Amino acid sequence: MYRVLITDGMEAKAVEKLRSLGYEVVEQYYEPEVLGEVLQEFDVLVVRSATKVRKNIIDKALEKPRLKLIIRGGVGVDNIDVAYAMERGIKVTNTPNASSASVAELALAHMFALARFVNISNVTMRDGKWEKKKYEGIELAGKTLGLIGFGRIARELAKKASALGMKVVYYDIVGKIEGYDCCEYCSFEDVLKRADFLSLHIPLDKQKGTIIGKDEIALMKEGAYLINCARGGVVCEEALLEALNSGKLAGAGIDVFVEEPTKNEALLSHRNVSVTPHIGAQTIEAQTRIGEEIVNIIDDFFRNSVI
Known part of the structure; x- marks a missing residue:
């Protein structure tokens, strides 16, 4: 047996x-x-x-x-x-x-949470605060979603984002993917520069290490959002925190961390961060x-x- x-x-x-x-x-x-x-x-x-x-x-x-x-x-x-x-x-x-649709939906959930302050307003309201005027958000429709990696999960997210009226641009190491004419293939740098929301869908390569660090964040739009439901190690958490504190990035949606369970309290407690404990496939x-x-x-x- x-x-x-x-x-x-x-x-x-x-x-x-x-x-x-x-x-x-x-x-x-x-x-x-x-x-x-x-x-x-x-x-x-x-x-x-x-x-x-x-x-x-x-x-x-x-x-x-x-x-x-x-x-x-x-x-x-x-x-x-x-x-x-x-x-x-x-x-x-x-x-x-098996989990492509679930992870794509979680990435989208983080985008909504950040765009409409669902993450922080949940906290402040429970503290007895009514801060309506502070939470003027944005609509996803009309915004550009940039995807780094265009595998199964990214393609699921692209379809959902397109249905919401978002423009989708992507980069993948294999080049342009046939059958996705609604999405625009770009260079890695162009995706960083054009994205209002940047979502990562790449594996962790131990030899390459971090993919999104200080230099890559510098290329992104002022006030852009970063979504990571891929692997914690692909983003430099120190550079991300610095960008959030400076206002370079308006927010980040994070499901994965360099260390899990994470001890990065500064990132967990940041008012412009939406966090989940690696639950991408937990449906x-x-x-x-x-x-x-x-x-x-x-x-x-x-x-x-x-x-």
Whole structure:
């Protein structure tokens, strides 16, 4: 019987489905110092964001080579040393389709929150303040949405923003994407310069590190907004805070942080920041789709592989 370890949780019906297909499923989080040894007794590891699968864990697991498949329930795989795992004969995959709509909707929610002061007025009203005259916002219609990265999530956001009457410009390392004539492909610098709202949809490259820092923010419009529902490390939090304090940026919507849970109180408490605790994929619908996709990946892998 193939054994599956789920360390960061999975939708209950998906777990039940795996068991009904004959897999032994264990749902348990393990600290890094013991995870590698535990994995010696499993064929599959399913993680989300909390579990980090680094070289030392992979090496320890393969002292008794049973682990064959690692699945990241979600889009990014930066918490896994993918290339090293693949070199050691472990397949690594993710669920790129399942959470696109949910993350796109959260990015849009942050845009609305900032444009209409939903974030800060929620706080001040609960403090007994009625600051109506302070909260003269803006409409999203007619504004330019700039997208850095134009994968599945960004394309979902582009469709929703276009429906609201926003102009969409984008940059992607692969160039212009066919079939999206309603959106304008631009250079990286032009997207920064033109965007009223800049939304990031790029993975964290550990070698490149920060993508949006002081120099990139300097290229942006005065009073623009930055939205990051991608990965915390792609934005320099120090440069972002400086831009918010100076007024260079009017606001920021942040779902992801360099360190999670974040200890950056200055950013969390800033009146021009809308924050959420990495909940991009945390919808009932997305979790259901992620669970279904994980079940299919596991079952297809063992049905079609010669082990």
